[in-house]
Amino acid sequence: xxxxxxxxxxVVMVLGLLVTGCGNSQEENKEGGDKVSAGEKVEGGSVxxxxxxxxxxxxxxxxxxDEGMTMLRPVYDxxxxxxxxxxxxxxxxxxxxxxxxxxxTVKLRDGLKWHDGESITADDAVWNFQVKSIAENKASxxxxxxGQLVTVEKVDELTFKVILPEVSASYIATLGGIRLIPxxxxxNEANIASSELNMTQGVGSGPYKVKEWKQGExxxxxxxxxxxxxxxxxxxxxxxxxxxxxxxxxFENGEINxxxxxxxxxxxxxxxxxxxxxxxxxxxxxxxxxFNSNSELMKDIKAREAIATALNVPEIVSGAYGxxxxxxxxxxxxxxxxxxxxxxxxxKHDLEKAKQLVxxxxxxxxxxxxxxxSSRANMEDCALIIQQQLxxxxxxxxxxxxETQGFFEKFFYTDLGDWDLGxxxxxxxxxxxxxxxxxxxxxxLSKNLVSTDEIADLWxxxxxxxxxxxxxxxxxxxxxxxxxxxxxxxxxxxNFILAVDKxxxxxxxxNIVPVFEDYTKLYMTE
Amino acid sequence: xxxxxxxxxxxxxxxxxxxxxxxxxxxxxxxxxxINMYIRPDMTEEEIQxxxxxxxxDGTIVEQYVAWLKNVLRGNFGNSVITHQPVADQIxxxxxxxxxxxxxxxxxxxxxxxxxxLVSGMKKNKLVDQVISIFSYIGISIPSFWFALxxxxxxxxxxxxxxxxxxxxxxxxxxxxxxWHLVLPSIVLSIDNIAVFTRYIRSNTITQLEEEYVxxxxxxxxxKKRIMTGHVLKNCLLPIITxxxxxxxxxxxxxxxxxxxxxxxxxxxxxxxxxxxxDYPMIMGFTMLSCLxxxxxxxxxxLLYSVADPRIKQGVKR
Numbered sequence: 001x002x003x004x005x006x007x008x009x010x011v012v013m014v015l016g017l018l019v020t021g022c023g024n025s026q027e028e029n030k031e032g033g034d035k036v037s038a039g040e041k042v043e044g045g046s047v048x049x050x051x052x053x054x055x056x057x058x059x060x061x062x063x064x065x066d067e068g069m070t071m072l073r074p075v076y077d078x079x080x081x082x083x084x085x086x087x088x089x090x091x092x093x094x095x096x097x098x099x100x101x102x103x104x105t106v107k108l109r110d111g112l113k114w115h116d117g118e119s120i121t122a123d124d125a126v127w128n129f130q131v132k133s134i135a136e137n138k139a140s141x142x143x144x145x146x147g148q149l150v151t152v153e154k155v156d157e158l159t160f161k162v163i164l165p166e167v168s169a170s171y172i173a174t175l176g177g178i179r180l181i182p183x184x185x186x187x188n189e190a191n192i193a194s195s196e197l198n199m200t201q202g203v204g205s206g207p208y209k210v211k212e213w214k215q216g217e218x219x220x221x222x223x224x225x226x227x228x229x230x231x232x233x234x235x236x237x238x239x240x241x242x243x244x245x246x247x248x249x250x251f252e253n254g255e256i257n258x259x260x261x262x263x264x265x266x267x268x269x270x271x272x273x274x275x276x277x278x279x280x281x282x283x284x285x286x287x288x289x290x291f292n293s294n295s296e297l298m299k300d301i302k303a304r305e306a307i308a309t310a311l312n313v314p315e316i317v318s319g320a321y322g323x324x325x326x327x328x329x330x331x332x333x334x335x336x337x338x339x340x341x342x343x344x345x346x347x348k349h350d351l352e353k354a355k356q357l358v359x360x361x362x363x364x365x366x367x368x369x370x371x372x373x374s375s376r377a378n379m380e381d382c383a384l385i386i387q388q389q390l391x392x393x394x395x396x397x398x399x400x401x402x403e404t405q406g407f408f409e410k411f412f413y414t415d416l417g418d419w420d421l422g423x424x425x426x427x428x429x430x431x432x433x434x435x436x437x438x439x440x441x442x443x444x445l446s447k448n449l450v451s452t453d454e455i456a457d458l459w460x461x462x463x464x465x466x467x468x469x470x471x472x473x474x475x476x477x478x479x480x481x482x483x484x485x486x487x488x489x490x491x492x493x494x495n496f497i498l499a500v501d502k503x504x505x506x507x508x509x510x511n512i513v514p515v516f517e518d519y520t521k522l523y524m525t526e
Numbered sequence: 527x528x529x530x531x532x533x534x535x536x537x538x539x540x541x542x543x544x545x546x547x548x549x550x551x552x553x554x555x556x557x558x559x560x561i562n563m564y565i566r567p568d569m570t571e572e573e574i575q576x577x578x579x580x581x582x583x584d585g586t587i588v589e590q591y592v593a594w595l596k597n598v599l600r601g602n603f604g605n606s607v608i609t610h611q612p613v614a615d616q617i618x619x620x621x622x623x624x625x626x627x628x629x630x631x632x633x634x635x636x637x638x639x640x641x642x643x644l645v646s647g648m649k650k651n652k653l654v655d656q657v658i659s660i661f662s663y664i665g666i667s668i669p670s671f672w673f674a675l676x677x678x679x680x681x682x683x684x685x686x687x688x689x690x691x692x693x694x695x696x697x698x699x700x701x702x703x704x705x706w707h708l709v710l711p712s713i714v715l716s717i718d719n720i721a722v723f724t725r726y727i728r729s730n731t732i733t734q735l736e737e738e739y740v741x742x743x744x745x746x747x748x749x750k751k752r753i754m755t756g757h758v759l760k761n762c763l764l765p766i767i768t769x770x771x772x773x774x775x776x777x778x779x780x781x782x783x784x785x786x787x788x789x790x791x792x793x794x795x796x797x798x799x800x801x802x803x804x805d806y807p808m809i810m811g812f813t814m815l816s817c818l819x820x821x822x823x824x825x826x827x828x829l830l831y832s833v834a835d836p837r838i839k840q841g842v843k844r
């Protein structure tokens with residue numbers, strides 16, 4: 001037995017040495033053992049990114065998750081991107097909105113090519129709208145306004161006109177974001193969604209074309225020489241790596257060039273390492289705690305007020321994210337990158353007042369169910385801190401995490417009233433009327449979340465006018481009314497932080513998500 | 527023997543049907559709906575219904591099951607509701623990489639476990655036995671994902687001997703490159719099997735060495751090496767046949783965790799993404815394949831057992 005114990009000790013020591021060995025090596029790097037200094041721009045090179053999941057097909061239309069869209073973004077250019085202070089044109093050279101706000105005329109750039117060498121024309125655009133509007137093709141985004149189809153007409157070889165059924169100010173941004181697929185490739189397919197071409201073709205319009213797709217392994221893109229602008233990198237590679245720890249190790253091993261950071265300790269670690277550069281992009285995302293309007297307890301505005309007053313949001317954000325560089329406390333339904341953001345005060349934390357409100361609302365000693373998406377970074381930490389803070393005012397909280405599909409089913413699609421509080425997030429970094437669907441009593445996304453008829457009317461009014469001043473007033477009113485009705489508690493306004501290989505530049509050329517909007521901006525240095 | 531095989535094959539049918547019913551029910555009970563992947567906020571209920579019908583997700587769970595079963599009986603496992611491609615094609619595309627990984631680790635386990643188990647059994651309670659036993663316990667108890675990460679940190683990150691992930695270097699098509707990528711995941715997957723197999727063989731070796739036929743051989747002066755290789759080894763390996771039969775399913779379905787850590791593009795990753803997106807046809811295809819292989823594996827194990835041990839064959843005859 002003694003011998004056995006001594007052997008066990010030896011094994012533990014060996015393992016310990018191995019692990020210690022790892023630590024020493026990293027320490028050496030931090031101390032400058034592998035210091036790399038970035039130099040002059042060099043043409044060529046490759047950027048490799050890790051993705052937790054693979055694309056579903058080579059057709060951008062059918063990517064439902066962020067990862068898939070990220071991988072195919074360099075392959076398919078949008079028409080244009082409407083940003084807060086500018087419009088960035090890609091396939092489109094310009095767009096013009098008629099005075100009555102009911103017609104948008106889009107002019108494509110001359111000489112654009114698909115990746116197979118065919119010209120991109122207005123015929124492609126018109127055909128895209130036609131097939132997108134067929135429900136069986138499962139790609140209807142951008143073809144409807146309030147349930148009514150837009151109509152699209154060809155004006156000339158490079159110009160097409162989109163006629164709207166009613167004024168929708170936010171539609172311009174939606175229209176600009178549409179990715180076209182080539183008519184000549186797909187026009188004979190009975191159903192685009194189930195077409196085998198989706199798995200084999202990938203003929204796009206962007207700066208990089210598909211070189212090789214090994215399903216479940218990698219997607220390799222190469223520079224498209226006939227693109228209308230110059231790209232510096234020769235290839236862009238996406239490697240499928242489901243495990244986050246493995247992604248990080250591969251990043252440190254130099255196998256990938258870009259790595260997302262979601263915690264303050266990782267931010268500190270990579271900030272100190274000379275081999276990397278920290279790039280901070282605006283995520284334009286508000287994470288919030290919603291109240292379930294189908295929960296008997298949450299129907300009472302006093303109950304919602306009690307909870308909103310009990311929560312110390314800056315403390316939640318500080319505890320869950322650890323650094324203001326990663327996230328700051330949110331105050332309203334919009335983030336700062338929203339076109340109509342207005343700086344208003346968030347809910348004021350007041351423990352004594354909250355205790356009284358809890359008593360008045362009959363919440364004392366009650367147990368509330370809090371659900372969150374366990375697949376999302378920092379959500380669990382937020383949930384646990386909220387649990388702790390509500391305990392201080394006499395409310396017990398049972399916290400339950402669900403993976404993405406299960407969470408959305410509970411949060412949006414079923415209305416059983418079997419949860420009271422839910423943590424979710426949404427992107428609101430542009431002219432984002434999409435938020436309306438969650439907070440306006442309209443559509444199935446608002447089955448559970450609290451809103452009022454007045455707020456719903458304001459959302460409609462905001463989209464029905466194209467006058468920027470009027471819209472600014474309306475959206476400011478939405479922010480205030482949403483706060484007054486205690487529809488939700490905004491928690492965090494996040495940044496998207498990346499650690500990148502120091503030789504890779506241009507990552508922050510467009511300082512907002514998605515990562516990256518324009519791959520022609522990326523280049524390597526010596 | 528033919529009757530026995532026929533009887534076992536007939537017995538497989540109700541098992542497969544029951545498994546399919548339970549699997550179908552369980553995946554539909556899980557919260558989530560594949561239709562959610564297609565829903566956009568501006569869609570009307572009518573549009574959603576069209577998509578639901580198009581994906582075969584309308585009707586009650588019983589109707590959906592009957593429709594699925596009818597298709598399967600015609601040899602059609604349906605299309606993935608996410609990629610819209612045939613389930614069978616997608617499974618068979620991933621099968622070779624999983625077979626390669628799991629097969630390699632299985633062979634590695636057998637090759638290493640047999641001598642270790644035999645030596646451990648022969649040297650019962652000696653130092654060698656204790657060392658092997660400690661390693662076996664560690665192998666059984668060590669969490670595979672942790673061990674995988676440790677190997678990656680030591681051999682990939684620090685020593686740069688092996689790649690951290692993937693099945694091949696992008697742009698390189700060579701057998702050696704695949705072998706290079708195969709080393710770490712197959713070691714991780716082997717560790718648990720080596721430990722378990724070693725324990726089985728050790729225990730059997732100890733039992734066999736106490737049998738009378740060993741005593742007889744010894745008294746007749748048969749060399750120890752010959753006793754071990756010619757007599758004891760064959761008997762010791764019998765339980766391995768059973769374990770191998772049970773392992774056949776994992777050879778095909780892969781390891782969800784290890785494939786995920788090493789980014790190995792096999793059945794495990796396919797299964798994981800199907801579960802995450804509630805791709806019912808894909809999950810069913812995957813589950814039924816695992817079930818079929820498990821049952822067939824057991825059948826093969828039983829048949830091999832009867833070949834290896836004539837006493838069992840006599841039992842079958844009776």
